[in-house]
Amino acid sequence: MSFNVSGWGTVVADQTMGFGYIYGNGEDHGAQYAMGKPEGALLDGSSNGNLVSFDPEIFLDVATGAISYAIQIRNNTGSDTSFALTGGGFA
DSSP: OEEEEEEEEEEOTTOEEEEEEOSTTTOOOOSEEEEEEEEEETTTTOBOOOEEEEEEEEEEETTTTEEEEEEEEEEOSSSOEEEEEEEEEOO
């Protein structure tokens, strides 16, 4: 199953940000691959975007059995860049 969530967030110029995401109440969707896809640098789409996604993680909450996911995104431009969260699961 793939996903493409427009307007997920914004990465500040020349910075790295990390964030997590879950499915429903922590459902296990196996190994997931996710990237930040540039939607518009300068927040208005007036310049190019260049994002690098890395360090995928899977977390298990033993008490509840909930699974959550996380990645890091690096903005390699001099402009704040809005992005979509895109990706999918491995078969």
